[in-house]
Amino acid sequence: MTYHAIPSRKLIPTVLMRGGTSRGPFVLERDLPADPASRDRVLIQMMGSPDPLQVNGIGGGDPLTSKVAIISPSTRPGIDVEYLFAQVGVTQAVVDTNPNCGNMLSAVGPFAIEAGLVQPSDAETTVRIFNRNTGKSIHAVVQTPGGAVTYDGSAEIDGVTGSAAPIKLTFLDATGSKTSGLFPTGERRETIDGIEVSLVDYAMPMMMVRAADFRLVGNETPDELDARRDLFGRLEIMRREAGRRMGLGDVSNAVVPKIGILSEPRRADGTITSRYLVPHRTHKAHAVTGALCVAVAARTPGTVAYDLAAPGDSSGAVLVEHPSGKISIDLETAEDGTVRRASLIRTARRIFEGNVILSGPAAEAADAG
Known part of the structure; x- marks a missing residue:
């Protein structure tokens, strides 16, 4: 009997979360390659792109479910955690980290608390977030009765079935997120x-x-x-x-x-x-x-x-x-x-946690990073 060697593989700890009306994996930055090109190869295989169904990964075959949140602790004054958003192409093997995603942002606070990056308070906890995509800060108020995140509540947002605990997001100085100002051409029309x-x-x-x-x-x-x-x-x-x-x-x-x-x-x-x-x-x-x-x-x-x-x-x-x-x-x-x-109210849900299994070049990229 002939035995074949088991291909090299890499496990990436991941939490799948709904944030607002979007959904995607939340990953700690330390678990991804530091090199952006290697990191992007990992994200593309994680999501199963390029494929309209993303059947070979955990993407949902739609831009709203082909998103990744990369989270890390922060050393910036007045900031608790940093959030890098990655939009992974569905039918193209591309990763775009230019924009922010406010829906995925809804789940950053709960994830950060449960990952041990932020110490929760009783009743509710304010998580101070720095978005690397835009260089702007956002405060997220998360419900933490008894010092633990709760996802249960009566808040409802259109586009999501059922209700959940409210998460208040306040955007601070969001003017000119990627350009020179509110009206980057100097014209309002x-x-x-x-x-x-x-x-x-x-x-x-x-x-x-x-x-x-x-x-x-x-x-x-x-x-x-x-x-x-x-x-x-x-x-x-x-x-x-x-x-x-x-x-x-x-x-x-x-x-x-x-x-x-x-x-x-x-x-x-x-x-x-x-x-x-x-x-x-x-x-x-x-x-x-x-x-x-x-x-x-x-x-x-x-x-x-x-x-x-x-x-x-x-x-x-x-x-x-x-x-x-x-x-x-x-x-x-x-x-x-x-x-x-x-400011606005959003909701979030922790859906599952485990490991995404990488193989081939993506696993090699993860190891190299």
Whole structure:
């Protein structure tokens, strides 16, 4: 009988978590290669890319479930942990660490506490997070009755079935997350390809357009929009020009800037309706960072969003409607209109924990790193 050698393999300790309306593995940075190229090879095999089903990994075959959160303790003053977000391509073997993901951010606090990186308080614990993608800080208030994280509660967010414990996220100084400022071109409104747009960067760089300018009503379903490849083709040409104008360079292989297709609110208490492109598909709900950006634009005179939004004060609640419901953003602005902070409620769930098994080149990359 002939025996074959067992291929080399590597185990990566992993916790699969839902954060907001996204899901993905949470990994401690110390368990990944330090070299970015080696790290990316590991993440690609972990998720099972490139494959539309990601059947050979733990990805879910959708950009919303092909995300990784990399967590580490921090030595920065006033910061507890650092969070690096990685968007792993589904049908492409690529990893993009340019944008932040506010939904995955929802689970960073609970993960950090249960990983022993943050000492919990009784009742609730504030976890001070530094996002490496944007260089910005966020505070997450996690429910910790008796000094232990609880995921059970009555908070509900649209796009997720059931209820859970609330997690309050407060974004501090999220202006200019990847560019030079809130309006990186210096204009609140400009024209690309004959269409008026607003190029805005608060928590996420975005190109915002009116739905009506593309003969859209604005409340189309994600499937209806995704079927319009002609629409996506035109928007992609515009997005690449927007990226160049915003100082992001060639964005043909990057997921930022994102696109917001905006229209008037449908709800009596709504502020604005948004369809958020990620950017080659339509988000089934809405990215948190994108909702923050839309909310700020909706309360800033001169933008495309401001014209469509229901009237309201610059400080206070902004309700962004999306395909699965709504996201409520609480804005606090200074007298000069500068956004001091933006807060919202999300939820999270710890789904399973164990090891992702790597083999072949990915295992070698993990060992080498």
